[in-house]
Amino acid sequence: MSGLLVVTAVPAEAEAIRAGLTAPDETVTVVPVGVGPAVAAAATARLLALAEAAGRPYRAVVSAGIAGGFAGRVAVGGTVLADRSVAADLGAESPGGFIPVEDLGMPPELLGGGRTVPADPGLLAGLRAALPGATVGTVLTVSTVTGTAASTAALAERHPDAVAEAMEGYGVAVAAAQAGVRFAELRTVSNPIGPRDRSAWRMREAFAALTVAAAALH
Numbered sequence: 585m586s587g588l589l590v591v592t593a594v595p596a597e598a599e600a601i602r603a604g605l606t607a608p609d610e611t612v613t614v615v616p617v618g619v620g621p622a623v624a625a626a627a628t629a630r631l632l633a634l635a636e637a638a639g640r641p642y643r644a645v646v647s648a649g650i651a652g653g654f655a656g657r658v659a660v661g662g663t664v665l666a667d668r669s670v671a672a673d674l675g676a677e678s679p680g681g682f683i684p685v686e687d688l689g690m691p692p693e694l695l696g697g698g699r700t701v702p703a704d705p706g707l708l709a710g711l712r713a714a715l716p717g718a719t720v721g722t723v724l725t726v727s728t729v730t731g732t733a734a735s736t737a738a739l740a741e742r743h744p745d746a747v748a749e750a751m752e753g754y755g756v757a758v759a760a761a762q763a764g765v766r767f768a769e770l771r772t773v774s775n776p777i778g779p780r781d782r783s784a785w786r787m788r789e790a791f792a793a794l795t796v797a798a799a800a801l802h
C-alpha cells in the first residue's frame with residue numbers, strides 16, 4: 585500500500601501544498617491534474633489505476649485547492665473541509681427551476697452514486713482534528729464559476745449547507761469511489777462567490793492557507 589494522493593487543479597496549488605507538507609517524503613504524492621470535474625476525474629482514475637496495477641495502491645485521495653466561499657458561511661482566506669462533495673449543476677433546468685439528476689426519472693444504476701459523494705468519515709475526522717479552525721460543510725462542484733447575484737442566491741438557497749464551490753471535487757470523488765479508495769476534499773477560499781469581480785480574489789492568501797493546511801495531509 586502506498587501513501588496519500590493529493591490532486592489539485594493547477595501547479596500553483598500543488599506547489600503551495602508541497603511547501604507545507606510535514607509528512608516524510610513519498611508518504612504524500614501531490615499531482616496537478618487540470619481544471620474542471622471531467623479532467624480531474626479522468627486523471628485521478630488513471631493515477632489510481634496505475635498505482636493499483638503496480639501493486640502500490642493509494643490508501644486515500646484528497647481533492648485540494650482554492651475555492652469560492654459563500655459569504656457569511658466562510659471567510660476569504662479560510663479553510664474548508666467538505667463533509668460531502670456535490671455536483672451542483674448535474675441535472676436539468678426548467679421554467680420552475682433546477683431539477684437534480686436524481687429527480688429526472690433515470691434508472692438509479694445510471695447515476696453511479698448520485699450527485700452527492702460523502703467524505704470518508706475516518707479521513708474527514710483526521711483532517712478535522714488537525715485543522716480545528718476549518719469550516720466543515722458541503723462543497724459544491726460546478727463547471728462554470730458562479731458569477732451573478734441571481735445564480736449565487738439560487739445556489740445558496742438550493743444548498744443551505746454549502747460553504748464553498750470549486751470545480752474538481754465531485755470528479756475526484758467519483759474516481760475514488762469507483763476505485764474503492766477513501767476520499768476527502770480540502771479547500772482554502774480565494775474569493776467570495778458572487779458577481780464576477782476579479783479584484784476581490786485573494787489568491788496569495790488562499791495559497792498561503794493551503795500551505796498551512798498541508799501539514800494535515802499525511
Ligand SMILES: O=C(O)c1cccc(C(=O)CC[C@H]2O[C@@H](n3cnc4c(=O)[nH]cnc43)[C@H](O)[C@@H]2O)c1
Nearest residue numbers: 593619620650651652729730749750751752774777
Ligand atoms: O475569471 C477569471 O478570469 C479566472 C482567471 C483565473 C482562474 C479562474 C478560476 O476560476 C480558477 C478556477 C479554479 O479555482 C477553483 N476556484 C476558485 N474559486 C472558485 C469559484 O468561485 N468557483 C469555482 N471554482 C473556483 C476551481 O476549483 C478551479 O480549479 C478564473
